[in-house]
Amino acid sequence: MTITQPVFDVAHLGHVEMLTDRYDESLDFFTRVYGLKLSGVDATSAYLRAWDDYEFHSLKLTRAETTGVGHIGYRCASPEALARRVAAIEASGYRTQGWVEGDMGHGSAFRFEDPFGHVFELYYETRRYVPTDDADRPVLKNTASAFTGAAPRRIDHVNLLAADVAAFRDFMQTCLGARVTEYIQLDNGRIGGCWFTVNNKTYDLACTEEHGGGDGRLHHVTYATDQREDILRAADIFLQNGVHIETGPHKHAIQGTFFLYVWEPAGNRVELANAGARLILAPDWEPVRWTEADRRKGQAWGLKTIDTFHTHGTPPVKRQGQ
Structure with a gap:
């Protein structure tokens, strides 16, 4: 696979909009059980963040008639970097939606689509989180807010599904200036999965092959913890609260991460x-x-990967007769 030159116009993954048709239950899960903090709400969405996310939100949870991903937001390194990326996207031939007004967490953003229907946006102007009460004000000045319990520290990555991972790779390299850090080469020549970075993290987005026949689907959203012990404690918390633990805790071979996958109440994998x-x-x-x-x-190491990990995505694919 070709080595691509680092671009660094895009600073980092900023947020993911997750759709839920069980809004109240999903919001309760993400705040009370999963451990995210509520920054604000509007008529359709809740804006959530982990305790050390510096931006106002890293997860936008939106009421919908379905599940899956609404859009993926990346913050650019500067206004000039944003302009360069927009020019590259407009010249690329990929479908664009143009500029949209910012939501509660950031300024105006430029939206565009990959070949499979996932919506992305790039922005620069952002709203930094500022604690409004003593309970959330950090005693350590170099963290964004107070650490409470075994809550996740920051958003880490999102995994999307695509029928042609090689085509998605071309999209990421062209539009975001992303680099591939690891990939799966299938025996038939296809690319089965790619892991991308726009900075020096090992990856902030993964794309794996769609086996369910859907379009624009979500595989999972991931938040990072400080220690493996945080994940072990979280497994007990999920068990206590009746959350569906799909697989883990185990260790991935690809990227080497220690992981735990669960389904939130609407069925989105987290x-x-x-x-x-x-x-x-x-x-x-x-x-x-x-x-x-x-x-x-x-x-x-750990147990064998279960079948649903390769077939389950959101929204569910409707079969004929359903």
Whole structure:
């Protein structure tokens, strides 16, 4: 796979909009059980963040008649960087939606689509989170808000599903200037999955092959914890609250993250991962290639990956007669 030159016009993954048809139950899960903090609400959405997310929100939870992902937001490095990316996207031939007004958490954003219907937006002007009461004011001045319980620290990545991962790779490289850090090469020549970074994290977005026949679907959203022990405690909290634990805690072979996957009440998959130790510091990083033989070995350790991990995505695919 070709090594791409780092661009760094895009600073980081900012937020994901998740759709839910069980809004009240989903909001209760993300705040009371999962441990995100509520920054604000409007007529249709709740704006949530982890305790060390510096922006106003990293998850926008929106009332809908379905589930899945509404859009994925990335913050650019500067107004000039945003202008460069917009020019590149407009020249690329990918479908664009143009400029939209910002929501509660950020300024105006430029929206565009990948070939599979996922909506992305780029923005620069943002609203930083400011604690409004003593209970949420950090005693350590170098964190964004108080640490409470075993809550996740920050948003880490999103995983999307696509029928043609190679086409999605081209989209990410063209529109976001992203680099591939690891990928799966199938025996038939197709790319089965790609892991992308726009900075020095190992990845902030993954795309894996769609096996359910849907379009524009979500595989999962992930928040990072400080320690593996946080994830072990979270497993007990999920169990106590009747949350569906799909798989984990185990360790991924690809990217090496310690993980736990659950389904929130509407069926969207959510992950907790200890994902912060590895960084991509080499400007000429050679993407790591995983073969089908590698993948048949399963995860680095833990139980075998269960079937739903390869088939479940949101929204569900409606079959004929449903």
